[in-house]
Amino acid sequence: MRTFARKLLLPLAIGLSLGATVQAKEPPHGPMHKMFEELQLSEQQRQDIRTLFKQSREDRRVFREDGQILHEQKQALIEAPSWDEQAALALLSEAQAERRTAMWARAQMDQAVWNLLTEEQREVWADMQEERFDRPDRAPFSGRWLKKLGLSDEQQATLAELQAQAKANREQNHSLMQAFDGQELALIEKASLTEAAWQSLYEQYQPQFQTAALQRLKQRYDFYHLLTAEQQVKLEQFKQRHKAHKDRSHPRPHKPD
Numbered sequence: 001m002r003t004f005a006r007k008l009l010l011p012l013a014i015g016l017s018l019g020a021t022v023q024a025k026e027p028p029h030g031p032m033h034k035m036f037e038e039l040q041l042s043e044q045q046r047q048d049i050r051t052l053f054k055q056s057r058e059d060r061r062v063f064r065e066d067g068q069i070l071h072e073q074k075q076a077l078i079e080a081p082s083w084d085e086q087a088a089l090a091l092l093s094e095a096q097a098e099r100r101t102a103m104w105a106r107a108q109m110d111q112a113v114w115n116l117l118t119e120e121q122r123e124v125w126a127d128m129q130e131e132r133f134d135r136p137d138r139a140p141f142s143g144r145w146l147k148k149l150g151l152s153d154e155q156q157a158t159l160a161e162l163q164a165q166a167k168a169n170r171e172q173n174h175s176l177m178q179a180f181d182g183q184e185l186a187l188i189e190k191a192s193l194t195e196a197a198w199q200s201l202y203e204q205y206q207p208q209f210q211t212a213a214l215q216r217l218k219q220r221y222d223f224y225h226l227l228t229a230e231q232q233v234k235l236e237q238f239k240q241r242h243k244a245h246k247d248r249s250h251p252r253p254h255k256p257d
Contacts, residue, residue: 038128039121048116052109070095078221079232085214092213096206104198107184111193122189129181140166141223145238149231158226166219173212180205 036046070091077088117125141163151159183201187193227235 035128039117039124041121045116049113052112070098074217074220077217078224083218083221085218088214088217089210092210092217096210096213099209100199100202100206103202104195107188107193107198110184111188114188126185129185139163140170140219145235145242148238149227149234151231155226159223162219162222162226166216169212169215169219173216176205176208176212 041049073091077084077091114122114125141159180201184193184198187197187201224232224235
């Protein structure tokens, strides 16, 4: 199983390198087009970056498939009658091992793209990275769908406490990831990104990554069991409709027989 890590070399790569299929030409005003324009990349640089992303396309497909398996196993823990921390830790340990592999592969991609940039472009990219961390996160356990569940006053009060806790944990994790990203970038900037150096850096953060992942999973469990059986059914129906909408909006490419 693979859990996707959150960062690639450029802001657009969050979606492109682990998700969307790279096309021969980026659509006007799309994320890749915007990045190319902000960095003022030459046509050769654009083509080289497209080639790098294209080479990782098969890995991205495997990541998505493994990520779906992990999601289903997490959901089983969330819906279980009681919280099983040992089972959660075992699942997250396996996920962290896969995440490490994915993050190291992405760091190498970062370095490959970094090496294609000029000094001026690298400065612009660094600014873009800082701006990415300034963007506000969506509030946890919120959205229009929440109103459709018809929570009682007592549930609303418990939810408010859960939201506050989740927000605090998210901000802490946000700072953690920002610190890791900064040190990873320093390795790339100094041309000292070796596997040994990166692994040493990851090991410094791994216990905190594990703790944050456990907190997030437990909070999802607490939210699910805050709901009545009827509300849980409504939540599942909403999730299925949302998934169907995403599948229609972003159909997967047909696989030849």
